[in-house]
Amino acid sequence: MRVFVTRRIPEEFLEPLRAHAEVEVWPEADVPPPPDVLRTKAMDAEGLITLLTERVDRSLLASAPKLRVVANLAVGYNNVDVAAACERGVVVTYTPDVLTEATADLVLLLVLGAARRVREAIALVEENRWRGWAPFDGLGVDLAGKTLGIWGMGRIGAAVARRARSFGMDIVYHNRRPREDPTVRELGARYVSFPELLALSDVLVVLVPYAPELRHRIGAEEIRAMKSGAILIVASRGGIVDEAAVAEALATGHLFAAGFDVYEVEPLPEDSPLRRAPRVLLLPHIGSATEETRAAMARLAVDNVVRVLRGLPPQTPVPECADLAGKS
Numbered sequence: 001m002r003v004f005v006t007r008r009i010p011e012e013f014l015e016p017l018r019a020h021a022e023v024e025v026w027p028e029a030d031v032p033p034p035p036d037v038l039r040t041k042a043m044d045a046e047g048l049i050t051l052l053t054e055r056v057d058r059s060l061l062a063s064a065p066k067l068r069v070v071a072n073l074a075v076g077y078n079n080v081d082v083a084a085a086c087e088r089g090v091v092v093t094y095t096p097d098v099l100t101e102a103t104a105d106l107v108l109l110l111v112l113g114a115a116r117r118v119r120e121a122i123a124l125v126e127e128n129r130w131r132g133w134a135p136f137d138g139l140g141v142d143l144a145g146k147t148l149g150i151w152g153m154g155r156i157g158a159a160v161a162r163r164a165r166s167f168g169m170d171i172v173y174h175n176r177r178p179r180e181d182p183t184v185r186e187l188g189a190r191y192v193s194f195p196e197l198l199a200l201s202d203v204l205v206v207l208v209p210y211a212p213e214l215r216h217r218i219g220a221e222e223i224r225a226m227k228s229g230a231i232l233i234v235a236s237r238g239g240i241v242d243e244a245a246v247a248e249a250l251a252t253g254h255l256f257a258a259g260f261d262v263y264e265v266e267p268l269p270e271d272s273p274l275r276r277a278p279r280v281l282l283l284p285h286i287g288s289a290t291e292e293t294r295a296a297m298a299r300l301a302v303d304n305v306v307r308v309l310r311g312l313p314p315q316t317p318v319p320e321c322a323d324l325a326g327k328s
């Protein structure tokens with residue numbers, strides 16, 4: 001059996017797979033295989049370990065007759081056409097849970113960094129422009145007593161809410177449906193409509209998974225509906241928030257600050273309006289990038305492939321395909 005891995009990952013994580021399959025690894029660490037290479041490799045592979053940068057679409061799946069499992073090394077899987085995979089009997093897996101805490105940490109870093117204008121502060125020191133303690137220069141805003149709005153209250157949202165509570169913030173959230181589980185209730189997080197979320201949040205965190213119908217769901221109009229002086233954090237997938245509209249709202253001062261870890265186009269194009277916007281903290285999609293978490297993600301993805309190849313249910317099939325994977 002053959003498995004193609006679309007990025008170089010440490011050999012120790014691939015070891016368990018080598019006992020069951022011939023493993024081929026794309027040799028680059030940070031550049032994906034070109035689509036035609038992925039297609040060729042998929043043609044005679046039983047398994048693929050993919051990243052969020054790889055498009056596993058209907059046509060690629062159709063040209064991969066032996067494929068049994070696509071293990072996405074990410075919690076988001078909008079890069080995979082899950083419906084097409086399910087139809088073909090291909091199991092799709094992802095890496096939830098293991099990255100929840102690391103990603104929530106990074107969201108808080110963005111919240112704190114945006115609220116305290118840390119990018120400007122660092123530049124002051126690095127560029128040797130710091131002239132001394134100034135009582136009213138470079139001021140940020142407090143978080144205690146403010147309202148944190150979470151759009152997308154899932155595992156990561158709840159972990160963000162937990163952290164924000166310890167900073168003295170009140171929590172509101174919006175999902176398609178209220179979450180009834182005790183974790184969210186214990187956090188005192190209040191379910192609100194989408195317009196209420198926009199209107200109530202001092203800090204709004206976007207954590208909702210990408211879906212095509214959500215493209216630019218937060219645009220100029222929605223930003224206008226937010227409080228003047230609010231902070232917007234984007235941490236799930238790019239494209240949900242109109243980046244040009246955010247840059248404009250930062251320029252006019254309607255938004256106090258913004259923080260991004262994900263973008264509509266990655267890596268961020270040189271001419272992105274966000275680069276020229278004031279008070280914006282831009283990170284290169286590193287939500288889960290800790291040693292422990294990436295190791296856990298790699299182990300989980302590899303284990304999922306091994307299990308499917310051995311005819312066992314994987315640990316973490318995507319919910320849409322859970323039945324197919326023998327786990328519901």
Ligand SMILES: O=CC(=O)O
Pocket residue numbers: 052073074075076077099236287288
């Ligand atoms: O963005 C990263 C992930 O989905 O895991």
